[in-house]
Amino acid sequence: MVRYVYDFAEGGRDLAELLGGKGANLAEMTRLGLPVPPGFTVTTDACRAFLATGAEPAGLIQEVSDHLTALEEAAGRRLGQPDDPLLLSVRSGARFSMPGMMETILDIGLNDESVRGLAKVSGNERFAWDSYRRLVQMFGSTVMGVDGSLFEGVLDDLKRARGAAGDLDLTAEDLAGLVESYRSLVHQETGEHFPQSPAEQLRRAVLAVFESWNGERARIYRRREHISDDLGTAVNVQTMVFGNLGADSGSGVAFTRDPSTGRSGLYGDYLANAQGEDVVAGIRNTVPLTALAELDPVSYEQLRSHMGVLETHYRDLCDIEFTIERGRLWMLQTRVGKRTSEAAFAIAAELADEGLITPDESLTRVSGEDLARLMFPRFDTSAVGEALAHGLPASPGAAVGAAVFDSAEAVRRAAQGEQVVLVRQETTPDDLPGMIAAQAVLTSRGGKTSHAAVVARGMGRVCVCGAEALAVDTAARRFTVGDTVVEEGTVVSVDGSEGAVYLGAAPLVDSAVMRYFETGERSDALVGTVADAMERADGVRRLEVRANADTPEDAARARRFGAQGVGLCRTEHMFLGERRKLVEAMILARDESERARVLGELLPLQRQDFRGILEAMDGLPVTIRLIDPPLHEFLPDRTGLAVRIAAAEARGERPEPHDAELLGAVNRMHEENPMLGLRGVRLGLIVPGLVAMQVRAIAEAVVERTRAGGRPRAEIMVPLVGAVEELRIERAEVERVLAEVSAESGVPVRLPVGTMIELPRAALTAGRIAEAAEFFSFGTNDLTQTTWGFSRDDVEAEFFSAYLDKGIFATSPFESLDRDGVGRLVRIAVDEGRATRPDLKIGVCGEHGGDPESVHFFHAVGLDYVSCSPFRVPVARLEAGRAAL
Ligand code: ADP
Ligand code: MG
Ligand code: MG
Numbered sequence: 001m002v003r004y005v006y007d008f009a010e011g012g013r014d015l016a017e018l019l020g021g022k023g024a025n026l027a028e029m030t031r032l033g034l035p036v037p038p039g040f041t042v043t044t045d046a047c048r049a050f051l052a053t054g055a056e057p058a059g060l061i062q063e064v065s066d067h068l069t070a071l072e073e074a075a076g077r078r079l080g081q082p083d084d085p086l087l088l089s090v091r092s093g094a095r096f097s098m099p100g101m102m103e104t105i106l107d108i109g110l111n112d113e114s115v116r117g118l119a120k121v122s123g124n125e126r127f128a129w130d131s132y133r134r135l136v137q138m139f140g141s142t143v144m145g146v147d148g149s150l151f152e153g154v155l156d157d158l159k160r161a162r163g164a165a166g167d168l169d170l171t172a173e174d175l176a177g178l179v180e181s182y183r184s185l186v187h188q189e190t191g192e193h194f195p196q197s198p199a200e201q202l203r204r205a206v207l208a209v210f211e212s213w214n215g216e217r218a219r220i221y222r223r224r225e226h227i228s229d230d231l232g233t234a235v236n237v238q239t240m241v242f243g244n245l246g247a248d249s250g251s252g253v254a255f256t257r258d259p260s261t262g263r264s265g266l267y268g269d270y271l272a273n274a275q276g277e278d279v280v281a282g283i284r285n286t287v288p289l290t291a292l293a294e295l296d297p298v299s300y301e302q303l304r305s306h307m308g309v310l311e312t313h314y315r316d317l318c319d320i321e322f323t324i325e326r327g328r329l330w331m332l333q334t335r336v337g338k339r340t341s342e343a344a345f346a347i348a349a350e351l352a353d354e355g356l357i358t359p360d361e362s363l364t365r366v367s368g369e370d371l372a373r374l375m376f377p378r379f380d381t382s383a384v385g386e387a388l389a390h391g392l393p394a395s396p397g398a399a400v401g402a403a404v405f406d407s408a409e410a411v412r413r414a415a416q417g418e419q420v421v422l423v424r425q426e427t428t429p430d431d432l433p434g435m436i437a438a439q440a441v442l443t444s445r446g447g448k449t450s451h452a453a454v455v456a457r458g459m460g461r462v463c464v465c466g467a468e469a470l471a472v473d474t475a476a477r478r479f480t481v482g483d484t485v486v487e488e489g490t491v492v493s494v495d496g497s498e499g500a501v502y503l504g505a506a507p508l509v510d511s512a513v514m515r516y517f518e519t520g521e522r523s524d525a526l527v528g529t530v531a532d533a534m535e536r537a538d539g540v541r542r543l544e545v546r547a548n549a550d551t552p553e554d555a556a557r558a559r560r561f562g563a564q565g566v567g568l569c570r571t572e573h574m575f576l577g578e579r580r581k582l583v584e585a586m587i588l589a590r591d592e593s594e595r596a597r598v599l600g601e602l603l604p605l606q607r608q609d610f611r612g613i614l615e616a617m618d619g620l621p622v623t624i625r626l627i628d629p630p631l632h633e634f635l636p637d638r639t640g641l642a643v644r645i646a647a648a649e650a651r652g653e654r655p656e657p658h659d660a661e662l663l664g665a666v667n668r669m670h671e672e673n674p675m676l677g678l679r680g681v682r683l684g685l686i687v688p689g690l691v692a693m694q695v696r697a698i699a700e701a702v703v704e705r706t707r708a709g710g711r712p713r714a715e716i717m718v719p720l721v722g723a724v725e726e727l728r729i730e731r732a733e734v735e736r737v738l739a740e741v742s743a744e745s746g747v748p749v750r751l752p753v754g755t756m757i758e759l760p761r762a763a764l765t766a767g768r769i770a771e772a773a774e775f776f777s778f779g780t781n782d783l784t785q786t787t788w789g790f791s792r793d794d795v796e797a798e799f800f801s802a803y804l805d806k807g808i809f810a811t812s813p814f815e816s817l818d819r820d821g822v823g824r825l826v827r828i829a830v831d832e833g834r835a836t837r838p839d840l841k842i843g844v845c846g847e848h849g850g851d852p853e854s855v856h857f858f859h860a861v862g863l864d865y866v867s868c869s870p871f872r873v874p875v876a877r878l879e880a881g882r883a884a885l
Contacts, residue, residue: 759782
């Protein structure tokens with residue numbers, strides 16, 4: 001038979017799934033012999049069963065009643081006993097901490113009779129009535145559904161009538177009257193009386209906590225934290241203890257070390273004569289925990305010793321909630337505490353130094369996200385004011401600059417040495433120059449994987465996207481937030497780590513961790529702990545980490561950051577800018593000889609690009625991808641061109657012959673669905689000479705580097721292959737050119753040739769494709785697009801937020817690899833590719849290569865390397881190390 005209820009003395013930390021985090025830890029503390037008010041936990045199983053059927057599962061009521069009886073016998077009094085009531089709290093507590101998101105009801109068991117009993121035994125009438133009014137208020141709003149602000153209103157009216165500044169100025173009589181008012185309010189709002197039966201109070205409170213799992217606050221929180229909707233919450237039923245019995249009582253929260261810096265030593269807040277909720281509610285000012293040492297040295301010493309026990313036992317930073325009832329200390333909650341990124345590194349290092357955890361374990365206590373946050377400059381949080389607006393923290397860091405509203409203006413001002421923030425509704429590839437010129441990108445639309453976000457992350461630019469409060473008026477060159485108008489040139493500060501925008505220049509703190517990666521300088525203790533963690537990660541990881549880099553500068557930086565090669569060098573970026581004209585000419589070429597002439601002009605330029613990258617990565621592999629995007633991306637925009645021609649005609653002029661010719665080409669090459677059109681390997685097979693030129697440029701660069709005494713290790717990668725036949729034909733061409741260059745130069749050029757796996761068909765026929773490929777590299781961006789049938793640029797802005805809300809996925813599949821679908825294809829391709837060619841080298845070069853979750857997956861399926869943007873290289877190194885433990 002399923003059990004639905006566990007006494008605190010029966011449970012333990014390993015049962016967190018069943019008992020929730022709070023229940024499991026209350027049980028753990030009970031076992032450790034710490035003073036925990038006794039109680040029991042109703043399991044998440046019971047919650048799930050209730051939420052699925054709308055009724056308590058069979059046996060639950062009996063089990064609760066049995067445990068209650070045991071509790072009552074041990075306490076020597078009954079729940080709500082008129083002359084000396086046992087009172088209970090009913091507390092939510094899910095597997096993952098969801099602070100304040102669900103309900104907790106205190107003082108269950110009070111009614112018109114037992115409130116008098118409580119007054120008598122406590123000798124404190126005011127306290128008894130205060131507890132009763134809290135119960136009616138909490139029960140009324142949480143269980144009976146009365147709008148909470150109505151209770152607040154009644155309380156405010158009473159305080160005003162009594163001239164009372166705070167709750168403490170109300171007398172026992174006032175509070176008794178307040179109970180009366182609250183009860184009529186409940187009756188008036190619900191047509192029902194506040195239940196006097198303690199058993200009924202308990203039962204309804206438990207069910208209300210179950211239901212709070214599906215409350216709006218809880219759901220929104222889960223979405224944001226990627227917590228599954230299916231887990232349900234446990235319910236903890238616990239004997240009440242009271243911190244509001246006078247000056248010798250109180251409540252507080254404490255950490256075993258400082259959660260913002262990691263410094264060791266107790267840290268916390270205390271409030272005398274108060275229940276725990278008052279501490280967080282900020283009704284009265286708390287005092288630092290050290291003050292408790294004066295107020296109640298005995299309890300303080302006990303607290304210190306208990307916290308020592310907890311930290312040693314959990315071997316990590318713990319936070320706790322405690323209450324002192326008339327000089328007696330009670331522990332109400334503990335858990336492994338949240339901390340800042342800085343503290344995460346500091347604590348992990350210290351715990352290892354203290355011998356509490358092993359050095360390997362210390363590596364599991366820090367994350368790539370922590371590291372990423374530490375690599376960016378930050379705003380001095382103590383000095384910034386109220387944020388102007390909030391958006392999604394798309395690319396971390398802090399930047400200050402003048403707001404500008406288009407790419408050209410960004411470039412113009414940046415050229416004059418001005419720092420700018422590019423503000424757009426959303427960005428397109430046309431904004432690229434402006435994004436490069438800007439310190440930060442701010443958009444009013446789009447998600448964390450929108451164009452702005454992806455490009456900004458790749459470049460290490462700060463980005464806040466989807467700041468919906470911004471009304472961006474590009475034409476008028478300003479944006480507004482409510483009544484605030486921000487004209488072009490106004491200085492704003494963008495916090496990409498927090499997703500906030502401030503008016504004016506917020507003060508910046510430079511990142512010492514970033515300087516360490518650039519120069520190797522260990523400037524302070526924090527940097528030292530980061531450096532140690534990196535060394536440890538490099539020592540244990542199996543995955544190699546390469547970088548996606550298209551320029552010698554990026555390659556050099558990536559190498560400083562620890563990249564072991566270039567996993568993706570995109571050649572199409574080399575066709576932009578001034579070279580666009582040449583590409584245009586190549587497309588317009590009337591015959592083979594003209595095309596050959598233009599290609600001949602492109603050749604030395606490409607050769608020079610490759611030589612620079614091979615030099616920066618000397619001795620390390622550089623995977624160069626042959627041209628991938630559809631050629632019309634290099635031609636002018638169709639509409640713009642048509643308008644220009646029409647305008648000329650309207651003026652009675654003849655359109656530029658070149659324009660007319662271009663338009664013809666653009667029309668010819670127009671595709672409804674370019675992502676699925678003439679691109680990738682298809683280009684190489686259809687457009688003569690293009691691939692030969694690229695391969696020749698690569699091979700000649702290799703020859704030049706070899707002659708210069710270098711050790712160039714270029715690899716040639718063919719994109720968008722779906723069938724082994726495509727690769728065979730392309731490869732024959734590649735080998736032909738390599739042989740030619742070898743013969744001409746006398747330097748043998750033997751380069752590995754491999755393919756991207758970015759189409760489902762490629763993954764499904766990987767066994768065949770491996771016959772012709774010496775390596776695979778998963779292009780997980782395209783593979784995700786083609787597996788889901790999502791056109792990323794279209795769907796993300798349109799409906800991804802709705803999909804996230806509906807729980808179709810917890811994270812965008814473009815952000816974190818979809819293990820079930822795309823991941824399955826990856827597994828198939830790895831297994832079948834290696835079956836054909838056991839020494840097949842396999843990597844990944846999509847955005848996912850720098851995503852911590854995905855890195856763990858790639859480690860697990862046996863990839864050889866991940867490749868990501870240079871700035872993510874340290875993150876990937878750290879996560880690859882963690883994945884190997
Ligand atoms: P949350 O998960 O939102 O922190 P809790 O279940 O911890 O909610 O309850 C909120 C507060 O109620 C606690 O901080 C504590 O001060 C108070 N509380 C809960 N149970 C008891 C109890 N048995 N005795 C005294 N106070 C309690
Ligand atoms: Mg709590
Ligand atoms: Mg691709």
